[in-house]
Amino acid sequence: MKRRRRLAIAVLALLGTLLGAASGYWLGRASLMRTAGSGLASYAGGLVVHAEEYSRELSGIQKAFNPSPFQFCSPDEIAKMQALTYESLQVKEIGRTRNGKLECSAFLGRLNPPWQERAPSLVLGQGVNIYANVPLQIAGLAVGTIVEGGGVSAVLSPTAFDHWNRPGMRYMVEIVDRKSHQAVQIAGDKLDTDLGWVLSERSTRGPGMAPTEIYRARCSHVSPVCVVTASSTAMLIEDGKAVLWEYTALGSIAGFGLCLAIGQFYLRSMGTAQQLRRAIRREKLSLVYQPVIELPSRHCSGAEALVRWSDEDGVAAAPDFFVHLAEELGFIGELTAFVVRRAIAEVGEILRKNPELTLSINIAASDLEGDALFLLLDEQVKQARIAPGQIALELTERSTTDMDSLRCAIQRLHEYGYQVHIDDFGSGFSSLAYLHELAVDAIKIDRIFTRTIGTDAITASILPQILALAETLQLDVIVEGVETEAQAEYLIQMGRTMQVQGWLFGKPTVATELPKYKGLFQAETVL
Known part of the structure; x- marks a missing residue:
């Protein structure tokens, strides 16, 4: 009996080890693929940003000659083209065209007779033509890409994207016409992809694409550029052998010593931070929404999403505490992503039916680093x-406080069409400089100033100054903590349209209760 029991235990242990090893291998492989996909997506996003900078430079060159301060193809205009070519890292040659002919260029000077242009490879809107694989006189008949529009042609540098080369990764940069569903490659490797898949930016593999490759696509929202990045799965597995062995070994140990692993996992998961991260992963947090009311009309203009969480003992945690904890430990991005997904899912239908309403979502400065938040919002x-x-x-x-790192991110949010507000204004590092430099849409005045309305507090005079500042800078205003009718009347007497939040108009509530606030306060002032 003992021998059979030992044999059964040995067989079970062997099966557990084998199953654990197999599970570890596939988990390791999935981790490699997931990490590679994320890296490729980030790589593509960076290339798109570079392509957008490239596009802005080309637009600047075209504007320099539309209108031109010099006579067409005069020595002064050719000198101007030479100067711009010399200053550019992205453009190798600039020329002037008229009636489908190249009349002069920075490198070739005045052409007599003018050169007839070939048929464009792609025609974009506003008279922009793309010529791909064109023999170039300036490069010993090597082929290149020319962008022509507004009577100005520019030869793109063949090395414009070379500093973006990464080991084990390939990329393809295309100019895309969404209307005609056509594309022309301007840089990188030729990758066999489907244009519909590229435009969709899906992570799943498109039709006709090699199953031995991982692909990611990203398209610009401000220029007709799309980027596809790719990496070989065989190379990833070869380079990740150490990771696979580690996962396999760990899987074997987990299969053999499951009880010990569970015990260790339990001990590791006791802390508040682990509970919070676990709650985020399992989507155990909830959202409530505080109505935002416009004064003096008292119409509901939107709502702010507020996250709530109770720990595994059922004790409600203060939002300021656990949000700060997530920021300190570096996983605030996970919390923000949860709030974005849940809030838009819960309130999306209300917003769709009421396009005048706005949903406010709190984010951290670190959320604006990289592309994750932008991609998720989109x-x-x-x-x-x-x-x-x-x-x-x-x-x-x-x-x-770190304005330099935020300026570009806020500009990018504006380019995507999102509003940006400064929350808790007046409680931190107030200055005219950052409001001007960051170009936000609105400021949200902290409740500490609302409480001074009608009192003799020293800070009571600050609120009118903030409102005057906002009006001077043409910023919208949201006032927090309006809890009495006297406070509301005071704000109405300021003589400008503004938005307010507070228990006078509504406590935070679930999404399904929000529709009742639309138009409710035209006749009523309290709930």
Whole structure:
């Protein structure tokens, strides 16, 4: 009996080890593929940003000659083209065209007779033509790409994207005409992809694409550029052998010592931070929404999403505490992503039916680093079929101390169509400089100033000054903490349209209760 029991235990242990090893291998492989996909997506996003900078430079060159300060193809105009070519890292030659002919260029000078242009490879809107694989006189008849529009042609540098080369990764940069569903490659390797898949930016493999490759696509929202990145799965597995062996070994140990692993996992998961991360992964947090009311009309103009969480003992945690904890430990991005997905999912239909309403979502400054938040917002807004302008992203004032790193990110949010608000204004590092430099849409005045209305507090005089500042800078205003009719009347007497939040008009509530606030306060002032 003992021998059989030992044999059964040995067989079970062997099966557990084998199953654990197999599971570990496939988990390791999936981790490699997931990491590679994320890296490829980030790589593609960076290439898109570079392509957008490239596009802006080409637009600047075209504007320099439309109108031109010099006579067409005069020595002064040719000198201007030579100077711009010399200064550019992205453009190898600039020319002037008229009636389908190249009349002069920085490198070749005045052409007599003018050169007849070939048929364009792609015609974009506003008279922009793309010529691909054109023999270039300036490069010993090597072929290149020319962008022509507004009577100005520019030869693109064949090395413009070379500094973006990465080991084990390939890329393809295309100029795309969405109307005609045509594309022309201007840089990188030729990758066999489907244009419909590229434009969709899906992570799943498109039709006709090699099953031995991982692909990611990203398209610009401000220029007709799309980028596809790719990497070989065989190379990833070869390079990731150490990772696969580690996962396999860990899987074997897990299969053999399951009880010990469970015990260790339990001990590791006791802390608050682990509970919070686990709650985020399992989507155990909830959202409530506080109505935003416009004064003096008292119409509901939107709502702010507020996250709530109770730990595994059922004790409600203060939002300020666990949000700060997530920021400190570096997983605030996971919390923000959960709030974005859940809020748009819960309120999307309301926003779709009421395009005048706005959903405010709090974010951290670190959320604006990289492309993750931008990609998530774009995905969720498209799925919900709402306008980006219906989403307002609120940054706390303390997040605005590093203006240099935020300026470009806020500009990018504006280019996508989102609103940007400064939350808790007046409680942190107030200055005219950051409001001007960051070019936000609105400021949200902290409740500490609302409480001084009608009192003799020293800070009571600050609120009118903030309102005057906002009016001077043409910023919208949202006032927090309006809890009495006297406070509301005071704000109405200021003589400008503004938005308010507070228990006078509504406590935070679930999404399904929000529709009742639309138009409710035209006749009523309290709930």
